[in-house]
Amino acid sequence: MSHRDTLFSAPIEKLGDWTFDERVAEVFPDMIQRSVPGYSNIIAMIGMLAERFVQPNSRIYDLGCSLGAATLSVRRNIHHDGCRIIAVDNSAAMVERCRRHIDAFRAATPVDVIEADIRDIVIEDASLVVLNFTLQFLAPECRQTLLDKVFQGLRPAGALVLSEKFSFGDAAVGELLFDMHHDFKRANGYSELEIGQKRSMLENVMLTDSVQTHKARLMKAGFAHAELWFQCFNFGSLVALKAGERP
Numbered sequence: 314m315s316h317r318d319t320l321f322s323a324p325i326e327k328l329g330d331w332t333f334d335e336r337v338a339e340v341f342p343d344m345i346q347r348s349v350p351g352y353s354n355i356i357a358m359i360g361m362l363a364e365r366f367v368q369p370n371s372r373i374y375d376l377g378c379s380l381g382a383a384t385l386s387v388r389r390n391i392h393h394d395g396c397r398i399i400a401v402d403n404s405a406a407m408v409e410r411c412r413r414h415i416d417a418f419r420a421a422t423p424v425d426v427i428e429a430d431i432r433d434i435v436i437e438d439a440s441l442v443v444l445n446f447t448l449q450f451l452a453p454e455c456r457q458t459l460l461d462k463v464f465q466g467l468r469p470a471g472a473l474v475l476s477e478k479f480s481f482g483d484a485a486v487g488e489l490l491f492d493m494h495h496d497f498k499r500a501n502g503y504s505e506l507e508i509g510q511k512r513s514m515l516e517n518v519m520l521t522d523s524v525q526t527h528k529a530r531l532m533k534a535g536f537a538h539a540e541l542w543f544q545c546f547n548f549g550s551l552v553a554l555k556a557g558e559r560p
């Protein structure tokens with residue numbers, strides 16, 4: 314059961330930096346659904362991408378898994394033997410709830426939910442890696458190193474799904490999509506105070522990049538192809554493909 318997000322509905326005297334703590338974890342499904350345009354579509358389509366890209370006897374990584382929405386979508390859609398999903402998050406509150414959530418559904422593919430920083434884990438033998446709105450929370454100087462590690466850990470013909478909030482080089486487009494996103498939040502019942510307080514808390518911890526910057530990093534990491542497969546306002550998702558033949 315997900316609770317309604319009212320965390321920022323009253324004035325907060327001293328707004329600190331954003332964290333994925335107990336309070337956020339408690340309302341997270343409602344919060345992300347009402348905050349990220351296209352979120353449920355992206356979750357459903359990650360399942361379809363998994364169906365296409367997951368190889369038998371391989372690993373699937375869900376990096377910054379929160380409550381495991383992408384993991385569950387992948388698990389529902391893969392039918393190969395010998396696969397294992399590794400879901401990683403460094404928020405204890407998220408990991409604890411994620412484990413409960415995953416255990417509530419029975420399925421053939423095992424899932425390891427790991428409490429760790431995604432910068433510290435080993436990625437190996439992967440056919441699919443998912444970064445669903447997580448890279449934006451890493452310090453910009455750590456992003457290339459993480460994508461390099463993802464690329465190295467993928468098998469030939471493997472794929473990375475990278476969903477992010479974007480910034481835009483064209484100021485008029487950037488402003489329009491930023492305003493549309495705020496309209497989306499208002500339409501979902503968030504007040505000006507809620508929108509403003511959350512924005513200010515995210516300011517120092519969620520630094521967004523343009524689609525061009527993401528593509529350039531992915532190509533630098535070694536991916537043969539990288540393209541946007543979904544966008545709604547200033548949120549979207551890229552798929553990056555590693556060259557090679559499926560074994």
Ligand SMILES: C[S@@+](CC[C@H](N)C(=O)[O-])C[C@H]1O[C@@H](n2cnc3c(N)ncnc32)[C@H](O)[C@@H]1O
Pocket residue numbers: 333345376377378379380381382383401402403404407429430431432444445446447450451
């Ligand atoms: C916006 S949420 C991701 C949503 C989730 N992927 C989904 O599809 O519902 C970002 C998550 O990344 C996690 N996170 C941020 N930085 C991290 C890091 N360095 N290592 C592991 N997890 C991290 C946060 O704790 C949070 O749960």
Ligand SMILES: O=C(O)C(=O)C[C@]1(C(=O)O)C=C[C@@H](O)C=C1
Pocket residue numbers: 344345348349446478511512515
């Ligand atoms: O940009 C915003 O206003 C957001 O609320 C975005 C965002 C995200 O993209 O992860 C930030 C934190 C929450 O996890 C949910 C949504």
